[in-house]
Amino acid sequence: MPTRMIIPMLVALLIPIPAFAQEVTLEKQFEAGLSAFKEGRLGDAEKLLRDTLEQAKKSPTNDERLAAIMFALGVVYQRQAKFSSAEPLFEQALTMMEQGLGIKHPDVARGLSMLGDLKSEIGKYTEAEAALSKSASIFEELFGPDYPDLAHSLKWLADTYRLQKKYNKALPLAQRALAIDEKAMGPEHPNVAISLNILAAIYAAQGLYIKAEPLYKRALEILEKTFGPNHLGVADNLSSLGVLYRHQGKYEDAGLVYIRALAIRDKQLGPEHSLVALTLDNIVVLYMAEGTYALADPLSARAVKIYEKILGPNHPELAKALENRSLLLRKMKREDEAEQLEARVKAIRAKAQ
Numbered sequence: 001m002p003t004r005m006i007i008p009m010l011v012a013l014l015i016p017i018p019a020f021a022q023e024v025t026l027e028k029q030f031e032a033g034l035s036a037f038k039e040g041r042l043g044d045a046e047k048l049l050r051d052t053l054e055q056a057k058k059s060p061t062n063d064e065r066l067a068a069i070m071f072a073l074g075v076v077y078q079r080q081a082k083f084s085s086a087e088p089l090f091e092q093a094l095t096m097m098e099q100g101l102g103i104k105h106p107d108v109a110r111g112l113s114m115l116g117d118l119k120s121e122i123g124k125y126t127e128a129e130a131a132l133s134k135s136a137s138i139f140e141e142l143f144g145p146d147y148p149d150l151a152h153s154l155k156w157l158a159d160t161y162r163l164q165k166k167y168n169k170a171l172p173l174a175q176r177a178l179a180i181d182e183k184a185m186g187p188e189h190p191n192v193a194i195s196l197n198i199l200a201a202i203y204a205a206q207g208l209y210i211k212a213e214p215l216y217k218r219a220l221e222i223l224e225k226t227f228g229p230n231h232l233g234v235a236d237n238l239s240s241l242g243v244l245y246r247h248q249g250k251y252e253d254a255g256l257v258y259i260r261a262l263a264i265r266d267k268q269l270g271p272e273h274s275l276v277a278l279t280l281d282n283i284v285v286l287y288m289a290e291g292t293y294a295l296a297d298p299l300s301a302r303a304v305k306i307y308e309k310i311l312g313p314n315h316p317e318l319a320k321a322l323e324n325r326s327l328l329l330r331k332m333k334r335e336d337e338a339e340q341l342e343a344r345v346k347a348i349r350a351k352a353q
Contacts, residue, residue, distance in 0.1 A: 277306035
């Protein structure tokens with residue numbers, strides 16, 4: 001199944017934070033929150049940035065600075081699958097940016113890119129396309145076709161098209177984003193790894209595994225070198241690589257990278273995160289391919305339960321997990337249960353059309 005492997009960009013790279021001129025303590029707290037995020041300590045990052053936001057609201061400040069803090073906290077919420085908290089925060093921050101800076105300011109374009117990434121992740125593809133296309137247009141109009149931040153908008157837009165199976169639109173955007181990143185950042189920058197992963201996912205979704213595999217491996221090498229072996233970005237890459245191995249029939253290799261990805265995500269994100277559910281569901285599909293249905297059953301049930309709690313009853317990712325569970329139940333001769341789940345899948349997908 002397609003894997004969303006977008007690594008939300010470090011806020012400090014996406015949005016230049018205005019200086020905290022006279023408030024050294026607030027500035028240090030903000031920087032500590034960003035550092036915790038970069039290190040994968042999401043609980044610490046959330047607390048630090050939430051406290052920073054509350055203090056900033058009580059102190060003399062401008063709306064642009066406040067909006068930057070809100071974007072930072074929103075990214076932390078997004079990474080923890082707290083989408084209902086992230087979405088309104090992003091939208092409020094973007095409105096503040098537009099009112100304070102004008103609709104064609106680069107910081108507004110960065111905010112649109114981040115909002116579009118979030119909208120895509122929660123399945124609001126039409127809204128995602130609009131935000132990302134607008135962001136890309138602003139960057140290109142202001143700075144030309146090779147501006148580094150333009151690559152962010154292009155890669156998220158490419159991935160949004162991939163998720164909708166619009167591969168002819170996705171591929172040239174992903175290729176262009178990779179070329180911009182490599183030229184601007186060099187071949188071993190984390191931004192390059194993100195672009196490599198998105199391009200690989202587009203190839204993999206079309207069955208072009210020979211093209212996808214070296215891209216995934218190159219991205220993994222960059223991420224491990226930059227962040228270490230237990231970073232969430234490494235887990236994202238491992239999960240994608242596991243899907244690829246499974247499609248190639250390399251079940252042992254797939255199992256190894258899935259288990260490693262699950263261990264990282266369980267530790268860093270907690271047991272009830274959508275990415276934990278995604279990894280569980282990937283392992284379920286692998287076990288079904290190997291015929292080990294009894295091992296797959298509890299993992300499948302856990303994945304569905306997490307998706308229902310985190311994403312709600314009508315999300316596309318839940319439909320995929322329900323579909324996989326129904327297939328598993330049929331293989332286990334539990335026909336009545338399978339039929340009930342199939343009806344739910346049909347209803348979710350009909351509603352999404």
